[in-house]
Amino acid sequence: MLPLFVIAPLLFGGFISLFMRGRSHIAGWTAFAFSIASLILAAYEVLYSFGKAYSITWFAISGLVVHISMSIYTLNAILLMLVALVTPLIMLYSIGYMDVPSERPRFFFEISIFAASMMLFAISANFITMFIAWELLGITSYLLIGFWYHKERVPYAARKSITTILIGDMAMLSAMVLIWNAFHTFNFYSIMASPYINAMQIPLLLILAAVFTKSAQFPFHEWLADAMEGPTPVSAFLHSSTMVKAGVFLVALLLPLFYEAHLLYVILAFGIATAFIGATNAIAERHIKRILAYSTMEDLGIMLVALGLHALLAAMLFFIVQTFYKALLFMSAGSIMKANDNAENIYLIKGSTKNRLLFISTLFGVGSIAGIFPLSGFFGKVAIDSVASNIYVYILLTVIEFASSIYIFRWLFIPMRDPLTKGIDAELTAKYKNIPKTMLYAIAVLALLVAIGGFAYAYLPGLPYAGVFANTYMPLHISLVSGLTETIAVLLGISVTYYIYVKMNLKGMSSHRALHTLLYNSIAVNWVYSIIAAAFYEIGGIVNSFDYALYWFIVMGGDGLVFIAERLRRIVNGQINAYAVAFAAGIILLVIIIAV
Amino acid sequence: MASIEYFGYALFALLALLALAAMAAPFHRRKKVSFVLGAVILAAITLTASYLFASGSSFYLLNIFRIYPFSMLFVGVFSILLLLVMALSYDAPGSFDSFFMLFGFAALGIVMVPMASSLIGLLLSLELASIPTVFMIAINGKKFIESSVKLLIMSGIAISILVFGMALAFPYDAQLSLVQIGSASGPIEGSYLALLALVLFIGGLSIEAALFPFNLWVPDVYEGAPANMSAMLSGINKKVALVAMMEISFAMFAVYSSTYVTIFMVLSIFTMFFGNLAAMVQKSVKRLLAYSSISQAGYILVGFAAASQYGLEASIFQMITHSFMIIGAFAVIMFLENQGIKTIDEYRGMSSRNRYLSIALSLLLLSMAGVPPLMGFDGKFLLFTSAIKSDLLALAFIAILNSFLSIYYYGKVIIAMYQPKKEERIVAPKAIIAVISIALFVIIIFGMYPQPIISIAAKAASALLGI
Amino acid sequence: MIQILFISLITIAIAIAANIIFGRKYSQHISIAAVLLVLIYMSYSISAFTSGSLAVSESLPYISSLGISLHFTLTPISIMLITMSLIVTLAAIVWQGIRGANTRSINSLLLLFLLSAIGLFASANLFLFYIFWDVGVISVFFIIRSFGSASRDVASKNFLIYSIFASALLLFAIMLIYFYTPVGSFNISYITAHSYEIPIDIQESIFMLMFIAFAIKMPVFPFHSWMPNAYSDAPTSGSVVIAGVLSKFGAYGMLVLFYLLPVAETLKTYVYAIAVVSVFYSAFAAMRQNDLKKMAGYTSMIESGIILAGIASLNYLGEYGSVYMMLAHGFTIALMFIAIGSLEFAYGTRSISILKGAVSSAKSASYSFMLAIFGSTGMPLTAGFIAELMIFIGTVSAFGLYGIVPLAGIILLGAYMYLAASRSIMSTKEKLSEVGIIGKSQKAAMAIAIAAVLFFGVFPFIFLNMVKI
DSSP states (O other): OOGGGGGHHHHHHHHHHHTOSTTHHHHHHHHHHHHHHHHHHHHHHHHHSTTOEEEEEEEEETTEEEEEEEEOOHHHHHHHHHHHHHHHHHHHHHHHHOOOGGGHHHHHHHHHHHHHHHHHHHHBOBHHHHHHHHHHHHHHHHHHHTTTTTSSSHHHHHHHHHHHHHHHHHHHHHHHHHHHHHHSOOBHHHHHHSOOOGGGHHHHHHHHHHHHHHTTOTTSOHHHHHGGGSOHHHHHHHHHTSTHHHHHHHHHHTHHHHHHTTOHHHHHHHHHHHHHHHHHHHHHOOBHHHHHHHHHHHHHHHHHHHHHTTOHHHHHHHHHHHHHHHHHHHHHHHHHHHHTTTOOBTTTOOOTTSSHHHHHHHHHHHHHHHTOTTSHHHHHHHHHHHHOOSHHHHHHHHHHHHHHHHHHHHHHHGGGSOOSSHHHHHHHHHHHHTSOHHHHHHHHHHHHHHHHGGGHHHHGGGSOOOSTTGGGSOOOOOOHHHHHHHHHHHHHHHHHHIIIIIISOOOOSTTOHHHHHHHOTHHHHHHHHHHHHHHHHHHHHHHHHHHHHHHHHHHHHHHHHHHHHHHHHHHOOSOHHHHHHHHHHHHHHHHHHHHO | OHHHHHHHHHHHHHHHHHHHHHHHHHHHOOHHHHHHHHHHHHHHHHHHHHHHHHHTOOEEETTTEEESHHHHHHHHHHHHHHHHHHHHHTTOSSOHHHHHHHHHHHHHHHHHHHHBOBHHHHHHHHHHHHHHHHHHHHTTOGGGHHHHHHHHHHHHHHHHHHHHHHHHHGGGOTTOBSSOOOTTOSSSSSSHHHHHHHHHHHHHHHHHHTOTTSOTHHHHHHHHSOHHHHHHIIIIIHHHHHHHHHIIIIIISGGGHHHHHHHHHHHHHHHHHHHHHHHHTOOBHHHHHHHHHHHHHHHHHHHHHHTSHHHHHHHHHHHHHHHHHHHHHHHHHHHHHHTTOOBTGGGTTHHHHOHHHHHHHHHHHHHHHTOTTSHHHHHHHHHHHHHHHTTOHHHHHHHHHHHHHHHHHHHHHHHHHTSOOOOOOOOOOHHHHHHHHHHHHHHHHHHHOOHHHHHHHHHHHHHHHTO | OOOHHHHHHHHHHHHHHHHHHHHHHHHHHHHHHHHHHHHHHHHHHHHHHHTTOSOOEEEEEEEGGGTEEEEEEOOHHHHHHHHHHHHHHHHHHHHTOSSSSOOHHHHHHHHHHHHHHHHHHHBSBHHHHHHHHHHHHHHHHHHHHHHOOTTHHHHHHHHHHHHHHHHHHHHHHHHHHHHHSSSOOOBHHHHHHHGGGSOHHHHHHHHHHHHHHHHHHTTOTTSOTTHHHHHHHSOHHHHHHIIIIIHHHHHHHHHHHHHHOTTHHHHHHHHHHHHHHHHHHHHHHHTTOOBHHHHHHHHHHHHHHHHHHHHHTOSHHHHHHHHHHHHHHHHHHHHHHHHHHHHHHHHSOOBTTTOOOGGGTOHHHHHHHHHHHHHHTTOTTSHHHHHHHHHHHHHHHHHGGGGGTHHHHHHHHHHHHHHHHIIIIIOOSSOOOOSSOOOHHHHHHHHHHHHHHHHHHHOTHHHHTTOOO
16 A cells, blocks of 8 residues: 555544534544544554655656555554554544634644655655655745734744744755755665765765754754644644654654764754753743743753764654653643643743642653653663763763753753642632543543653664665663763762752742843843844845835936936927028038038 | 820820819809819829829830839829818818819929939929919918918928029939939039039938928928928928929939938938927927927938938838828828817817817827837838948937937827816718828838838839939 | 637637627727637637647738748647636626726727737747737727826836837848848748758847847846836736746747747847846846836746746756746746736835735735745746746756756745735835725736736646647
8 A cells, every 4th residue: 555645644634523513523633533534544554565665756847757655664663653652642632632613623623734745754765755744834834923923922923933943944955956966866775775976975964954953952042942823632743743743753864874974962952052051941930831942942952962973773762752741741831730720830830740640640651751751762762872872972961861850850840839729729720620530531642652651662773764774873782880870970960959949949040130031041042043033134124225225216217217318398488590501501410411 | 104104194194184173163153063173084094193193104204204113103192182181171271262273283392303304304393393382372361471481481492492403403314304314424514513512402302301400490380380381382382392302313323323322311300309309398289299290301301312212212112101191191180280289288188079180180190100000110110220221330329219209299199188177079071081090000000011012102202213 | 620720819809899889888898809719719829729720820921921821830839828818807807897998999909909919929020029019019009008007107107218229120121031041931941941051140130130020029138228118107907917928938939039030049048147147237226116016027027037047058958948948937927927016006005115915805816926926936826837848848858957057046036025025015014095996807807817816827738738849
């Protein structure tokens, strides 16, 4: 079966739910049912077409033959299954979450298309297919982030994300064009199999730029935090298996190329910088979802670090486990917010322990993100620590792990506090009890996945990896030393957090101005962005006044001509004697002509 | 051959008949009779001329008329144009009887110019063509006296210069016949006198042909005269002068072609620029058309300057084209003038007042501007290519530039007509509609399919050049 | 062998006549029927061309003394562009609505313009090319002049000045070519075969003249000053055809020019530089526009720059890429102008700073506008992507790394258009009240344009299969 059919149910379901304006209450269930169908098809595909590649010709002209190519190799299968698994859960969660009936059809349509594009991305085997999915992801994410367009900051957030993504799209298109001219093929595996060409560095750097925009890496990372303006299921989806993962996945897929072009250190450097920025911002942030967003940046940075260390398996392990816990945490955050009347500041959010199922599931997620044994996050993080041969990288990773345990437990502890007033407390309890069941089921399933995700550690090395350099990848292993170091860092983080935020009950870092600025550097980045935008705007102004001058130049030219014409017209003054003079002058002129 | 000559005599007889009809008009004072008589005679002249043209024969008739395709083409064309002008004048305010008498004589002169076989004949027929027009303007009323006097004075100057030129040419050819004079073959050494004669001929004819700087009277007179007379002056009399200029230059002074090519080039450039630039700032539509008609003469001279079979062909084509365009346009203007609509401002909203007239005038003006697929474009295209063919790249470029400059003022009129302004509808008389329709028909049909006119023009041009 | 082109031209001519006679009541019906009919001919010709059973050359004698005949050839390029013109004009006509204002005159002009477009894209000699060029320009002039907005006076004047200047240069260049080819000829294929015999300096002059003429129409910096006002002051259906079809006159002419004269090979680098400058210039100029239509105008100038870049690369991919871009841009910009026109219809303004939250009540127009933005940034599955891919492969193989520079212009373009969209479409600080409700016919026009944008983006092979290189 052609893998393209995997996305068919999702597309179909999306369009059906779009036209369910009259019956919006079942739109969500429809989309859910079709996403289950997609999951079944994906599973079938992975089981029966594993290791196969497919290609159909899209169009061909003058040597340019463009195929729609798909493959179900190991990496494709991993991402495909992740997306296919998470999509129904997101749909399920959204059924409870989306309480505005009139907007439901649009929401489920957009999210179905979003999921379908990510699935297409997962199975793509050439740049064209990948790029189609890549851009569709960008566009649908724009629509989803801008979903509540009437909220104040939403248009800004949506625009920021699409603008950043557009830069990446154009970089990717440039890279594709350059690669075609170098190899005359778009197929990933043909390119990796061809002998390496020196000119590849520039297209690969362009691809990296695109990856950085999509995966929110420094210096293109700021859109991710703003993207929290979108509905929570979207955030959960965007940060776990789709969109931001696309960039990392592409690097993983093309890792042999980066290796040959000696660009791994670039990936490593940007990855570690981003991870650091993400972790520090998360410590200082107060918005319940933005903390998680910065955490995602950090996670993605660490994945790139692993890839930069040429440890594909470690990166993929982290890739898998991060999907589950990040989806889980976002869903928890959404549920908590729903119970708190959509309050966003963690200091205003109360009583997260009131719903036991929700709280326990959340604990799984928090434990996993911090990296507590034996939750899946531990395996992911320690596997990367274990391959960090460079001592500085190792130390930085450990520091980041320490920081991440601080911010995530701060995220956990502060909303745990109960409201002071009895009446409000009872009200809140009722609200927590009223969280729709579908949301909780989705969270519970994810908690289960988080708990068992660590088993991937056992399975990953046994899978076949496409690409000629498969044997040079760093092997996947967990060293005891790394495990211990990590555990110590995490425990230290927990105790520090507990001391600061629970014992001392500090309001946050706001009293320490300098420290806050250092940690919360997102403002500075935004400032740089705005300077660049202002510079372009100024250039626009100059060009525009030039344009206006050019326009007036033309108009003035016309006026000048009219002025000459006016002078000329005055010759004809109605005096017959003047005409006779002109006549004589004419004759003289003609005589001069014949004389010369 | 003999039967062809009978047709020549028939033509001669028709001309005599025309003169008789003209003289009879003031006596019987029957508008309709004069009109029908004139129309029939002119139509008969056209038919006879076209038969003679088609036969391609070339002979002298009584030693004063030369019958050959060139002359026959213009006899035919001029009689059609005269017919149109007569139809226009039928409802004019002045007395049609006296008009018709003068018109008949003018027509006689006009038709005889292309046929004249000697300088004397040419001069006399030019005289006959131009003097009656002075009175045709004057009979319309007191306010037309000024322009008729101006025309009279300028015609007087023209004639005297022409006569002087004739005197200078006399030593070279005592017969004063319009056949080629040899270079310095006469009793006088050198060719200075001949060249001077050429200059005087061109200068004298330039007055009627409205070439800069001999044309300053044109705007005053065209604007001051009634529109039907403006149509006649620019549509016919100007072409008559150009025909005479062609005959004198290309038949008589052919050996001096290198000299008159320069003269024509200079005159052409001056005339085009003068006409187009001055037209840009005009407010009265009639005056604007006067300037436009000047610039058109400039374009026609481009073909003269090319001085080749192809160039003359193009000039002849454009002369025919312009006559129809300008008569059509003046027909519209004549009607509107009678309604008191004169300036561009007053033309606003014309499309809602009379849709047909505004479409017609737009098309006529676009044709003058040289917009395909109208006849004006074909003419200009031929002219400009002929200049390039004769290696006059600069002239061609200037001409093209001018041609597009002109769209500005034509556009101004057209734009004004299509501006929204609600006023009561106006209805045009049938005669005017008929004239406009004929002009429109010609410029559209032969614009889209110009080949017949090109062939005719080519035949006439080769006859003139004796190829 | 059916002579499709003559039939098409005659169909349109009959439609114009019918429109003038019966237009008071049935103008829309007649015009739409005629365009659809020709569209059917064209779809037949696509299939016939692919299978090789089409009369590719149609000729009738015209002006024999100059060796001019009514000679048309149907190439894949002309079929693509004619189809595009038909669809764009169809959308423009449909947008006006069945009921309501009297559309007789504007439909006659639109059909006349369509006639000229069909003739121009298929003409096999430069004389016909010039004639159809001028007919198109004049009909558009009257569209702006008679049906434009309040400030149309200046706009139409500027349009006219630039257009006639372009026409003058073009005419002169055509005459030069005619004179300098060994046997004076207007026939494009003959000139292409013999143009190497033209002396190099004459070739350069001809190239310059024609380049400026076509650059004005495309428009390309620095010959674009007529564009912003003409686009913004034309009526919506006028803007649609000006940006969608008329600008392709210039682009198509440029394409013909580059393959006409061998001197193009040496000049292509300069042309490419102009194209790049034009892309960035218009991207920056767009940033300060407050009028959505003017913004769309500068957008279309960016695309024109990209088309020029593709043509300047002088290889098959660049060539067909730019043709596909002409097609794609025709649909995209038509969609954009239709969307803007509908927004204006709904809210009575098209100022970015005044429009707020349009998506809440003018959904169809807002989403169309967004799709137009996606299309013009080259989203896959819109026709623009196919075109950009081909063009930039072409430019890279011709100019190396410099070939990707124009893509940065698209970033600027997109950045500003998303800004405009977030301000006018999404934000709801103070919602504007509606003055009109977008009707069925306007939605139908949007649907036509959207369908075209997506259809030719998903099924590019329909056209590209015709090309056999």
